[in-house]
Amino acid sequence: MLNADDLATALTNGGSGWMVLSVAAVLPILWAFTLVLHFSRPYVIRFLMRLTLRFGGDVWWLSYVLMRDALMAITLGLSMIFLMPNLYLKIGLPITAPIATLILFWALVLKLIRDTDDDPAAFRLVSILLVVASVLYIVPQVYGMEAADQAYPDALRSLSNAMISSQNLVVARPIMWLTLGLFAITGAALFGRFLMRLGAPRDESEPEVPSRAP
């Protein structure tokens, strides 16, 4: 019979494993939703043109941009678990999930440094980044993690196993450390850029930061 310490350890490990795998299983839905909202831009703009009041147009556009960007931020937030070595290398997660997280981070950084709503080239770049990242996440999640119990032929079985991080450590380890390094470099660059541009003269087209403190 298990003593109190062993039971506590087993339950905690079991609980955390269950939570991580649940997040991993939910993320394809969030990725799909992120893509849906990002690519629904023409529909949203078309509908915007039909509204007769500027108030309605502003509320519609605000709701769209808010949901679209919040969803991307939530997807990035939840995807941070793929950058945690204990989880990624031990529990077993989609092998390219850290790269997907990094590319999603780059897409968000691009949104910060360029006007992706009005600059077609920037919009295209964000779209490509999102598509690549979602494929890198969804494919190994569905055909690696969620196909582990299928009776595939050996060749297909080994391909399926190769998509799971804990079963392909030779590939998973470099992915992990490379992604962590690039993530840190990107974050540091964004941070430095923000500090250097804070208070610098802004472009004609850029509005002033709202500040109505008494």
Add this chain to the structure above:
Amino acid sequence: MTADQVSGLFSAGEGFMEGTIAAALVVLWVLALGLHLAQPYMARTTGKFTLRLGADLWWIIYVALRDIFLVQVFLGSFIFLYPDVVKAKELPITGGLAAVCAFAALLIKLMTKGDGDLRGMRIQTLLIGLGAVLYVGPYFLGTQMTLLAGKLTDQYMPLLVTSKNPDVALPLSYLSAALIGILGIAAVVYNLRQTVVRRPKAV
């Protein structure tokens, strides 16, 4: 089920909760820092609305979310002030100092004139950046590497995890609590001195 196992069940619940808070704090730190760095994007978006109402709503939602996330970071970081938890659980060793940075940034928000105050904004951003590094760094390279083995890992990981380095972790916890206390007193004094300032009257 024996009494011993019931105790184990509750210990597991506590451990699971603390582990989850520690992991969630990574996300909260990243979101809090990201939202602060997103200020130019948010300001740019206010220019796309045709009515001031839309721009104001957008700005209100942005500021509210950004500041609430920072408050959540500070509240979640309270576990780093509990000596028992710090000593028993595998937490990032500088988590308490990161909480001090979050609280100091909140204090600057309280005491400066918002986003228009460039100096205040710069200090806030530096503090939030420092806090994020102090939390996320030891979390990824310490707490999240306890199951891994290797020359570098065995050498550096124990330095970054509270339960494996309690001689450093506990003094840092006490120091963080003291710093937060001092900053808290400063906030109270500032508030009391500001009681003469009235809220602007509605037009």
